[in-house]
Amino acid sequence: MAQNPAQRRYMRRMILLSAAYIAAVVLASWLIPDDAAATPLTVTIALVPALATSGFIWAMASYVAELKDEYVRMLEIRKMLVATGFTLALASGWGILELFTTVPRVQLFYVFPVWCLGLAVGSLVNKVTIGDGGPCL
């Protein structure tokens, strides 16, 4: 399926942000020693990759806002709603397990990747309920 201009812009932004994210993670790993104390310097360096992840969220929000096709926009928003519900359910369920049992502790860092996985679940929900999974990005 041909990509519309909003999809093309989204892909371009995500590729640039992914490159920035990888570079920032590599740089932070190189500059910050293992088990470093949380000083203003280490926190600042460690937060640089977080800027890129915030950029991912901005790119997704811009993509939805720039979509001209209202039906495709609806499919994307449904995917994001399912992803949000999926992430909240999983995070609170696991959080309660951590509270009452000795299951392994999961780092908050994983919330965003889980939400992205939730997008795939959202696409599946769209496919099952509407018969259309929406654009594959």
Next chain:
Amino acid sequence: MKNRLKVLRAERDWSQGDLAERLEVSRQSVNAIETGKYDPSLPLAFRIADLFGLPIEEIFLKD
């Protein structure tokens, strides 16, 4: 909501792609509207009505 989009399109010998191009939406949208999986917004319904030169209520019908 039911609609007569498929009939009106066929009368003009347009494919779903042709109609999508005229409405500046995706072919997916036209298909979803035709099959009743998606009800268009009022602005899009007016664009469809304008394109076929018909009032909205002659295209979209109450269930």
